[in-house]
Amino acid sequence: MEILKLLGILIVVVGFILKLDSILIIMVAAIVTALVSGIDVVTFLQTLGSSFVSNRSMCTFIIVLVLTGTLERNGLKQAAADLMAKFKNASAGLIIGIYGIIRLIFGAFNISVGGAASFIRPIVMPMAQAIVEKDGHPIAEEYLEQLKGMSSAMDNVAWFFGQVLFVGTSGMLLVQSTLADLGYQVELIDLASVQIPVALIATACAIVYYFLKDKKLAKKYAGGAK
Template structure:
């Protein structure tokens, strides 16, 4: 009956399908798995506590959420709009493309600038939204969601495709160790150098996509007759 110990996986799958609370689903799955495995309630709590302490750094981003909420509540987006209006020819795609370049360079040198919760949500997204508002006036909720997705995707492009340009990056070292085990003698410098063209391609393609997004946005609001309304 060892297969019963996998019941936690089933609980997680069912919980996600039914859109139950994620944290509650995972905890319930852990508790049920522990009981099926023959652990006592105290032993289960001990395992959960040790797991939390060991991986507590993964939850540090939660501390940034109240700060972001306060900034948005007290005019972060409005200030971003005012700032963007002072810039000439600023568009959503151009703002996000500048960030893509910055993010790629930072990743190539293994410089951590915050990512989604600390940088994209409180700074880049309001600036990108502000550029759209400054150009087209009030934008609808669907457009806001598209801009949010655009900002998030560029964070992923810049981080994922450029991080292996750094010799000491975990991904670079993993590639080196894996290829070495398979009989392909490589070193971290080789992997880093071959990652440069990939990062450059990501920046070029990402920028082209962002500028195409500008054209689509311009066509959308020109068609609706709202361009330039404040």
């Protein structure tokens, strides 16, 4: 009966109601669905493997998110704040700029180390906030919100210009194919070499801008929250 193929959904619902282990629930539901659908073990494993490979980026994102949450729960933010307390002349703008450089370098190798959820919130922001509060005064709410926006913007700029330095990205292939349609035959390495100064200038401008903006905000909110 076709309705038996929906048995996996029932298992998931009941499992979550009973608050059982999530991974176990999903695996049992998948196996039961495969069995009642007449799928043999080999085909089931092949389907499972191909689905994992085709969605590996999402799987990696989920793993990193869970790992970051676990580390944050066990003192990652406090460790980042304690580290910044040791630096006397550092500023929030400097931290954001350093993060931008790191993001750009890793982006050039198409390695997504960073992001609002996995890096800015648990690491960059606690560092920036600790520097602002090193004199013992709590940070102003508006100042904190500005730092959040600056950090996210720096992330976007560095990642946007950094990832197109990698010759294997879809963006580079799109540009190459578009130019080919217009009659211009170019190599991916040539496109990357042209993009290098653009990426460096864009990131440098963003770093300088946010550094100066942080200086202005620090002066405005000197003495703590207002």
